[in-house]
Amino acid sequence: MDKKTPFYDKILEAGGRMVSFAGYQMPVQFEGLIAEHTRVRSSVGVFDVSHMGRVEVKGSQALDFLNYLVTNDVSSLDMYQALYTAMCYPSGGIVDDLLIYRLPDHYFVVVNAANNEKDQAWMREQAKGFEVEIVDRTDAIAQLAVQGPKTPEVLAKLTSANLSDVGFYRGLETELAGVKMFVSRTGYTGEDGFELYFPAQHANLIWDKLFEAGAEEGIAPIGLGARDTLRLEMKYALYGNDIDKQTNPIEAGLSWVVKFEKEDFIARDVLLKVKEEKPSRRLVCLEVQGSGIPRPHDVIVSDGTEVGQVTSGTFSPSLRKGIALGYVKSEHTKSGTELLIRTRRGEVAAVVVKPPFYKEASRK
Amino acid sequence: MADVPEELRYSKSHEWVRIEGSQAIIGITDFAQGELSDIVMVELPQVGREVETGDSIGVIEAVKAVADLYSPISGKVLEVNTNLSASPGTINSDPYGEGWIAKLELADPSEAEKLMDAAAYKEFLATEGH
Known part of the structure; x- marks a missing residue:
């Protein structure tokens, strides 16, 4: 039995054609893949990405733990900044690619939907010996990606925060449509855009307010089909297709998220060898x-x-x-x-x- | 709900057949075009080719998927819809009209009886769990 995201009813109402994806009922398309793709490239579209895994990592050794767990340097993060990274097995193969946000009292980790369970089990296993707590927030927090060049105009109608001052891969806590949430300038399309993280009980309200605010800009919901063509045009890797347990970040073109100069991390020596010997x-x-x-x-x-x-x-x-x-x-x-x-x-x-x-x- | 015109015959691989005397026009159904979504390329059957029911006679490429086109009936390909080379999306917008794919000279017009009628195809769509 597939799970439903908090936006399931709204998505059905909007005409989403549903498929089973990573254990969730998700829309593969609405008006048509090419039309949705073009809408995101030219104006603005909304993706329900609540099927992705959301995890809080806290405790006195949260930073040490994460920096051991992943290949990028988590200590480089400013407050409310996001980091794209790989998480590897000791073999150098990739467990997942993920985003890590630094928030005031914890790190917030967003992982691929299909890997959520596996990732959390892996994280818990690696956390032994560290003073950390790993809390699954997948169901409690909803996540929407609003993407496209007109995103800032639309969101400006719903918040007093000056979103145009927010840098790429930076975020802030603010009120949007009356709901306190975390907003970051991130996405998976190559276009300007923001991702919104907020308590799942506000899902219907935020959905409605967003579509009301964006009516003039032609806002519309976007399915998984266009999500894939948008990311592929940017060469953003997709776990399960382009990266997996059998591939390493060096050969996948992700050397830029492997920081050998930081302290030891899982697969460091293997990856260093791959890099030196050339994949x-x-x-x-x-x-x-x-x-x-x-x-x-x-x-x-x-x-x-x-x-x-x-x-x-x-x-x-x-x-x-x-x-x-x-x-x-x-x-x-x-x-x-x-x-x-x-x-x-x-x-x-x-x-x-x-x-x-x-x-x-x-x-x- | 997918459109299923009364006057046509249907195959289990979601092609439609319009019988016109000893000839037949074929295409893919509204259901099939909807499943494929945005069709961007069509490899048309070869004119003059003798085909049998179930033969792969062409390929339909959508953005995210590729599907074989199977001949729903036996015969000889008389004509193909060359407009589809430039505008493959016509199959999406008008699957039973401008989006026709080929015209066949039938080997045996009675073969059409073996295909589903509209009621049977609707039933087929419902029971296949689509």
Whole structure:
């Protein structure tokens, strides 16, 4: 039996076509994937992301614990700042990718929906010996992502806080539509936007106020389908597709979230070795030349030899062509390299390009 | 609820057939286009090809999914809707009209009897748990 987020009734009312996703009933689309995608790129859309896992980490050693647990440097965080990071197994494989916020009396961690249970079990196991408390807040706190260049205009109608002063990956506690909440300038689309975290009992009120305030800007709900095409155009990795237990952050292009200069952390030595010896494969962006659409598991070929595999592939609504992410042997990862992708409809030519695929996003 | 016109015949793989004497027009149903959502590419059947019921005769690519097009009936491909190459989304907006895919010369017009009528297809959609 799937769970429902606090917005379930509102989403049904808005015409969401529901699917089972990570143990939740979630909308895959509303008006249509391309229309929703375009709406976020040009104006503003609302994603219910309450299916994601939310966890509080507190206690006198919360910082020490988190800095041991994840690859990025949690001690670098200012108050109300967010950090994107990987969390690895000792093997270097990825447990999950996550966001960590520094709040006044705890750290607030947001993890992928499909990994929530696994992550919390992993965190509790690693927490042995640390003076920390790990509290599941998934059900108690609702989460909405309001994304698109017109987001600041819409939210300004609901709060007296000066959101335009909030930097990227920064946040603040404020009142919005009369509800005290935490608001951060984060998202998974490449566009300007904010994520709202508030007590789940206010879900209906916030949903209604948001759509009322954004009517003029053409605000609309967005499904999982467009969420995926938006993130893929930005080369944001998706756990389960592009990263997982069998991949490490170095080959996934996430070296920027691995801070070797901080104190010891899980998988440090393994990852350092990978970095020094250079990974044998890397996650690259592939843009199709012509009319094919790559799909996950399609084989990538060079001179008749298999050199990699597609992990995410789609038709890009912004570029109007097929795009893909895939792991490719390191000698074929230079931008401009021409490769072939074996799709269901035959081999299509593709070229390695620099990320992101979509370069006009309001926030990259 | 997906639109299911009374006068058509339907396959379990969600193609429709409009019988016109010894010929038939085929396409995919409103239900099928809705499931696929935003169709962005269509590989059309080959004109002149002799096809049998259930043969894969084309490919329909949506943003997030790809599906084979199966021939709902046996015959020879007489004509295909070349407008779909430039405007594949026509299948989404008008699946039973401008979004038709191919015209066949039927091998055996009585084969149409084996396909579901509108009532049976509606029942099929309901019981398949869609």
